[in-house]
Amino acid sequence: MKKQDIIFGIHAVEALLKHSPERIIELWLLQGRDDERLTALANEAKSFGTTIQLASRKVLDDKAESSQHQGIVARVKAAKVLNEQDLDVLLANTEQPFLLILDGVTDPHNLGACLRNADAAGVQGIIVPKDNSVGLTATVSKVACGAAETVPLFQVTNLARTMRHLQDKGVWIVGTAGEADCELYQADLKGPLAIAMGAEDKGLRRLSRESCDSLISIPMAGSVSSLNVSVATGVCLFEAVRQRRS
Numbered sequence: 465m466k467k468q469d470i471i472f473g474i475h476a477v478e479a480l481l482k483h484s485p486e487r488i489i490e491l492w493l494l495q496g497r498d499d500e501r502l503t504a505l506a507n508e509a510k511s512f513g514t515t516i517q518l519a520s521r522k523v524l525d526d527k528a529e530s531s532q533h534q535g536i537v538a539r540v541k542a543a544k545v546l547n548e549q550d551l552d553v554l555l556a557n558t559e560q561p562f563l564l565i566l567d568g569v570t571d572p573h574n575l576g577a578c579l580r581n582a583d584a585a586g587v588q589g590i591i592v593p594k595d596n597s598v599g600l601t602a603t604v605s606k607v608a609c610g611a612a613e614t615v616p617l618f619q620v621t622n623l624a625r626t627m628r629h630l631q632d633k634g635v636w637i638v639g640t641a642g643e644a645d646c647e648l649y650q651a652d653l654k655g656p657l658a659i660a661m662g663a664e665d666k667g668l669r670r671l672s673r674e675s676c677d678s679l680i681s682i683p684m685a686g687s688v689s690s691l692n693v694s695v696a697t698g699v700c701l702f703e704a705v706r707q708r709r710s
């Protein structure tokens with residue numbers, strides 16, 4: 465298991481300082497950059513006793529393994545990996561579960577965007593299979609814009625079994641597939657709910673699809689056959705938000 469991670473980008477580091485500053489070991493800032501937001505983050509990090517170093521762009525690019533760091537890179541203690549037991553704790557403490565299942569999303573940009581959507585929609589947790597899914601990488605945190613620090617990601621060994629467990633706890637699972645007869649806008653998305661999205665290439669796996677209580681499609685007016693998974697996630701989550709507010 466990894467003991468340390470890298471997190472980069474202004475929003476990602478800001479969320480880290482807000483929600484789990486104790487994880488930050490060291491912070492590198494781009495030298496010579498006079499940026500109010502970076503200065504504010506550096507001052508906050510200093511107040512937690514974090515070591516701060518100024519570094520060149522090349523050093524930051526190397527640390528982040530990306531040039532998208534916006535002048536700030538943190539070395540952090542790896543986040544605790546959440547599992548089935550942690551999910552049970554969440555369910556026990558949540559009156560009206562609103563969850564997202566991602567069945568094998570492998571692109572870090574997609575997971576990051578789904579985390580961001582989930583945070584914005586008020587989703588309490590995302591469930592992913594441990595294998596064949598991307599985890600919380602530095603790129604995921606950057607794209608999530610802070611949501612990797614606020615939305616718990618549960619990594620489970622057997623997704624179909626976890627879905628049955630959710631159903632036993634009264635959660636209705638709505639799967640998504642372009643060919644489903646029922647359209648999103650006809651579905652009832654109130655009550656304890658988990659929305660299940662499929663992988664970028666193959667969609668929901670057979671067993672996951674069969675484990676859903678219902679399947680819905682997002683109507684497609686044009687010629688493309690499907691939406692990007694993070695876009696489809698946003699569309700479905702916010703239809704659920706609309707219904708749950710009314």
Ligand SMILES: C[S@@+](CC[C@H](N)C(=O)[O-])C[C@H]1O[C@@H](n2cnc3c(N)ncnc32)[C@H](O)[C@@H]1O
Nearest residue numbers: 640641642661662667668681682690691693696
């Ligand atoms: C790129 S699509 C996968 C396409 C894949 N070829 C398939 O057969 O499902 C990734 C995921 O986004 C969601 N999605 C994309 N377009 C959708 C649509 N029109 N209706 C429902 N879900 C959709 C589904 O969860 C799907 O599994």
